Amino acid sequence: MNASSAPAGTTEGGKPHEDRPHRSGFACFVGRPNAGKSTLTNALVGTKVAITSTRPQTTRHTVRGIVHRPDAQLVLVDTPGLHKPRTLLGERLNDVVRTTWAEVDVIGFCVPADQKIGPGDRFIAGELAGLKKRTPKIAVVTKTDLVGADELARQLMAVDRLGRELGIEWAQIVPVSATEGTQVELLADLLVPLLPEGPPLYPDGDLTDEPEQVMVAELIREAALEGVRDELPHSIAVVVEEMVPRENRPADRPLLDVHANIYIERPSQKGIVIGPKGKRLKEVGSTSRRHIEALLGTPVFLDLHVKVAKDWQRDPKQLRRLGF
Template structure:
């Protein structure tokens, strides 16, 4: 990595600090804390965090297990600063990658100040929800049961809500109903979260929305387009490595490699005459341009790395490891 690469790969917090100076002192009565967002795969955790923060920092997909890394989104209001910790969906792992993801989600549950347990309000409570509820029961922090997707409820909505109400009553939790897609109920949810936080300082500059490096988010935006355009053909066998970033006065050049497990997946990603890879690159480039607010040249490569999800060393090389609490 060249010095130019390192300077561009600074964490967004370092950029903000250089522009705004030291983190200010919090006013009297100010609240702050870390809010863990947990739940089964595909209940809308990442969409929720994006809505709360007011900006897209987490990728979303209709395919379960989109989130792989613990990602922080930061919301600062006049009354509080909430650091949302988005976690991978808790599920029964099928490989080494899955074990790492679930372990990281469980670690996050014990390293935050408040837990927002998100469930799918379009269906009744299930075994997966009850499993997570048992895990949350052992966390010595307040828990709010967030019933998402109320905009998708059918005629039996009362039965669905009642099933979650019974679950919340069993553990003595508060309930919030909302839709991360439409925004309904979000203000009430936010007030509930702030209400349960303790008095505290600014942990980050007030204008910061995430503490993740730009390179990480670039890779996630590329992976999002792979999921969106290939759907079930190349589900979770992809990992993105940002190989190089060169920042020029009027253009940012990004070189990235998409790692897959089988040659057939490589063929799908490239497509006939390179058509699929071109479409992925075009869509990802547009998203990255929004991230950095500038023009981007993106070049993608595809590499076959057999069974990388089952190898601890490969996982570590690609940035997946059990995080510290």
């Protein structure tokens, strides 16, 4: 087996090397819901770009984080979870995942260290094994801070076995903790050599190429999910209708007006999102406003409305309008 760890002095940390060509390309992390893919993307990029939540299946948009290094540019594509489709939205999400897999240069298969490999992991690994393109795959054992050395060793061996059973040749098996930052840089060091040679694809300093409005909508959706029942995540969509700088403000005190709608499927869900006397919606507003201000670096006035778009998950016209 090929598990990687970082003995002192062996990581190169992206230092430029005269005889080493610059590399650039795309990577995506796949894995069952809650495997830690978004958190890992954030840890690699070093800022909050993807959506994390304690609830599964919250990553809806393909959010890219960009790791800039002197020797390489690694563009991380964050996909929604692959799951059994029950609605039109479910099918679209799975299509997005497969399209993404076909386009990237390397795939990171994430398995949490603290949970036994189960049918969900096997399903995704099976799909990976069936990929026509021979895209290199790195197995990433996540959340290593939650287990002891013995349990981690068992998980690394289980992942190795899973690969053998399904005929996947892992380019590497790497244990990481995204929250502790353990071996995150090593993971980048292992991903980079698997990218094709080439110049940077994005300007230095870009963290993501998602349009700002989509990221703002995601931040609002994330905050809205915090306050609602577990069965609601797929019933919420957020559309930012407008983002405009407030007129006649002094240059040193700008204000950005953001108008956004939170769409739910049924009138009965309205109360859940808004909460008693609007308390929950207020919380959603203040939490997401803070995140939006941090993201855009400007004070924001956030105007939020809750609207019913009946059965939007099943209606192709509504799905298009809501950005799917």
